[in-house]
Amino acid sequence: MEITFFLQTLINGIQIGFLYVLMALGLTLIFGIMHVINFTHGQMYMLGGFFLWWLFEIHHVNYVLAILLTVIIVAAIGFIVERFLLRPIRDQELFVMCMTIALGQFFEFGARTVWGPLDKAIPTVMPGLIKFAGVTITNERLMAVVVGIALVIGLYLFIHRTKAGLAMRAVEQDPEVATTYGMGIDRTHSLVFALGSLLAATSGALMGTIIVVNPVMGTAPMLKSFMIIILGGMGSIPGAIAGGLIVGLMDSFFSSLFGIDIAYIFVFVVAFMFIIFKPRGLFGRG
Amino acid sequence: MNPFLELMNITVKYGMAEAVRGISLALEEQKIITLIGANGAGKSTILKTISGVKKPTMGEIWFRGERIDKLPPEKIVARGIAHVPERRRIFPYMSVYDNLKAGAYLRKDSEIGSDLSNVFHHFGILKQRLGQMAGTLSGGEQQMLAMARGLMAGPSLMLLDEPSLGLAPLVVMEVTNIISEINKQGVGIILVEQNAVLAFRLAQKAYVLETGSIVLEGNTTELINDQRVKEKYLGI
Numbered sequence: 001m002e003i004t005f006f007l008q009t010l011i012n013g014i015q016i017g018f019l020y021v022l023m024a025l026g027l028t029l030i031f032g033i034m035h036v037i038n039f040t041h042g043q044m045y046m047l048g049g050f051f052l053w054w055l056f057e058i059h060h061v062n063y064v065l066a067i068l069l070t071v072i073i074v075a076a077i078g079f080i081v082e083r084f085l086l087r088p089i090r091d092q093e094l095f096v097m098c099m100t101i102a103l104g105q106f107f108e109f110g111a112r113t114v115w116g117p118l119d120k121a122i123p124t125v126m127p128g129l130i131k132f133a134g135v136t137i138t139n140e141r142l143m144a145v146v147v148g149i150a151l152v153i154g155l156y157l158f159i160h161r162t163k164a165g166l167a168m169r170a171v172e173q174d175p176e177v178a179t180t181y182g183m184g185i186d187r188t189h190s191l192v193f194a195l196g197s198l199l200a201a202t203s204g205a206l207m208g209t210i211i212v213v214n215p216v217m218g219t220a221p222m223l224k225s226f227m228i229i230i231l232g233g234m235g236s237i238p239g240a241i242a243g244g245l246i247v248g249l250m251d252s253f254f255s256s257l258f259g260i261d262i263a264y265i266f267v268f269v270v271a272f273m274f275i276i277f278k279p280r281g282l283f284g285r286g
Numbered sequence: 287m288n289p290f291l292e293l294m295n296i297t298v299k300y301g302m303a304e305a306v307r308g309i310s311l312a313l314e315e316q317k318i319i320t321l322i323g324a325n326g327a328g329k330s331t332i333l334k335t336i337s338g339v340k341k342p343t344m345g346e347i348w349f350r351g352e353r354i355d356k357l358p359p360e361k362i363v364a365r366g367i368a369h370v371p372e373r374r375r376i377f378p379y380m381s382v383y384d385n386l387k388a389g390a391y392l393r394k395d396s397e398i399g400s401d402l403s404n405v406f407h408h409f410g411i412l413k414q415r416l417g418q419m420a421g422t423l424s425g426g427e428q429q430m431l432a433m434a435r436g437l438m439a440g441p442s443l444m445l446l447d448e449p450s451l452g453l454a455p456l457v458v459m460e461v462t463n464i465i466s467e468i469n470k471q472g473v474g475i476i477l478v479e480q481n482a483v484l485a486f487r488l489a490q491k492a493y494v495l496e497t498g499s500i501v502l503e504g505n506t507t508e509l510i511n512d513q514r515v516k517e518k519y520l521g522i
C-alpha cells in the first residue's frame with residue numbers, strides 16, 4: 001500500500017471514527033446507567049441532521065447557533081421521552097426496549113412525513129481543505145474531528161468533575177445506595193437520556209453536514225454503534241472511544257480495499273466474535 | 287417527651303411475604319441500640335425501612351418530631367439519617383475521595399471541608415488512600431470507607447448494618463472503637479450485628495428479632511444475663 005494512500009485512509013478512518021465515538025458514547029451511557037437498549041438512538045442522530053438542515057438551510061440561522069439549537073432540541077426530546085414514556089415502565093426492560101423501537105419508527109416516519117423521504121444537503125459552511133504531505137482533509141471533516149475531541153473531553157470533565165456526573169457514576173455502580181445518599185435515580189436517568197440523545201444528535205448533525213440528511217440515515221450508524229459498544233465493553237466509556245475509532249478505521253481501510261459492503265459486513269463479523277469469545281469487550285468490567 | 291427516633295407497629299413485606307411484622311422500637315438522642323437476630327430475621331429490612339429505600343405497609347416512623355415513613359430516601363438522609371449498608375457497598379469503581387463526596391452529596395460545599403477533617407480524625411488510613419480505586423481497598427478499609435461515607439452525610443443518626451462482618455479480630459476492635467467515638471460526638475446509632483458480644487459492649491439497649499418480630503428487648507446490662515440470650519446469641 002502506498003504511503004499517502006495509507007495516511008489518507010487513516011485520516012478518513014479517524015474522522016469517521018470520531019462520529020462513531022459520539023454516537024457510541026451516548027449509547028453506552030444509556031445502557032450502562034439505565035440498562036436500556038436504546039433503539040431510538042439512530043433516530044436521535046437523524047433528528048440532529050434534520051433540525052440542523054431545517055434551521056440552517058430553511059431558516060438561515062447562523063451555523064454554529066443552528067448546531068447549538070439542534071442539540072438542545074434533541075436533548076429536550078430525549079428528556080421528554082425518558083420522563084413520560086420510559087420512566088413509567090422502567091422496571092420492565094423488555095417493554096422499555098419495545099418502546100424505544102416504537103419511538104424510533106415514530107421519529108423516522110414522522111421525519112419522512114414532515115420533511116419527505118429525499119436526501120437533503122446542508123450547504124457547505126467552511127469550504128476548502130487542508131493538504132499536508134499529499135493527504136487532504138476538508139475543513140468540514142476536520143471540524144467534525146475537533147468537535148468530537150472537544151465533546152469527549154467535555155464529557156469526561158462533566159462525569160468526573162461535576163455533582164451530576166458523580167451521581168451518574170454512583171447510580172451506575174449501586175443505585176440503591178446512591179438513593180440513600182440523596183442522588184435521585186429519576187433525575188439521573190432524565191439527564192443521561194438527554195445527554196445520550198445530545199451526543200447522537202451532534203454526530204448526526206456533523207455527518208449531515210459532511211454527506212446528506214434523510215429519514216433513514218440513523219439506522220446503520222446505530223446498529224454499528226451497538227457493535228462498537230460490544231467491542232469496547234457495554235457501558236464502558238473508554239470502550240466506546242476505542243471501539244468507535246477501531247470501527248472507523250476498519251470502515252475506512254476495508255472499504256477502500258474491498259468495497260463498502262464487505263467493510264460493513266466485517267464490522268458485524270468482528271462483533272460475533274466478541275460476543276462469543278470476549279463478551280465483556282476490550283474495557284468491560286467483570 | 288418524644289423519642290429521637292420511634293418505629294410504631296411497622297410491618298414490611300416483600301411481595302406477599304412479611305419480613306417484618308408489627309415491630310415497635312425507640313431510640314433516644316445520642317444513644318446506641320442494637321438489633322440482633324438470626325439470618326433472615328428482618329434486621330436489614332428494618333434499617334432499609336428507616337432510610338426509606340423500603341416502604342412499610344403498616345405503621346409509622348417518627349424522627350425528631352416528624353413523620354418520615356412516607357418520605358423518599360433523599361429527604362430522609364437530608365434530615366440526618368445515614369445508612370451504612372450490609373456488605374459495605376462502597377462504589378467500587380470510584381476513588382476513595384469520590385466515595386466520600388458521594389456521601390456528602392446533599393451537603394453544602396462549605397460544610398464538606400470540616401466533614402472531611404472529621405472523617406480523617408476517625409479514619410486516618412483513608413487519608414493516604416484518597417486517590418485509590420475503592421474496590422481495591424482491603425475488606426477492613428472498605429468497611430472504614432463505608433462508615434466514613436455515611437459520616438460525610440453529616441448525620442445525627444447512623445444505621446450500621448453488620449459493620450464487623452468478615453473482619454479480622456483486630457480490625458473489629460478498631461471498628462468498635464470508632465463507633466464509640468462517633469457516638470461520643472453526639473451521633474445516635476442503630477447497630478445491627480451478628481457479633482452480639484460486640485453489640486452488647488456498645489449498645490445501651492438491645493432488641494432481639496426472630497422471623498420479623500421482636501421477641502425480647504431490654505437494657506444490655508440486663509439482657510446479658512438472660513439465659514436465652516446467653517445461649518443463642520452470646521454463645522456462653
Ligand SMILES: Nc1ncnc2c1ncn2[C@@H]1O[C@H](COP(=O)(O)OP(=O)(O)OP(=O)(O)O)[C@@H](O)[C@H]1O
Pocket residue numbers: 300305323324325326327328329330331332372
Ligand atoms: N429483596 C428481597 N426480596 C424478597 N425477599 C427479601 C428481600 N430482601 C430480604 N428478603 C427476605 O426478608 C427476610 C428478612 O431479610 P433481612 O435481609 O432483613 O434479614 P437480616 O436479619 O438482615 O438477615 P442477615 O443476618 O442474613 O443479614 C428474609 O426472609 C429475606 O429472605
Ligand SMILES: [Mg+2]
Pocket residue numbers: 329330331372447
Ligand atoms: Mg442483614
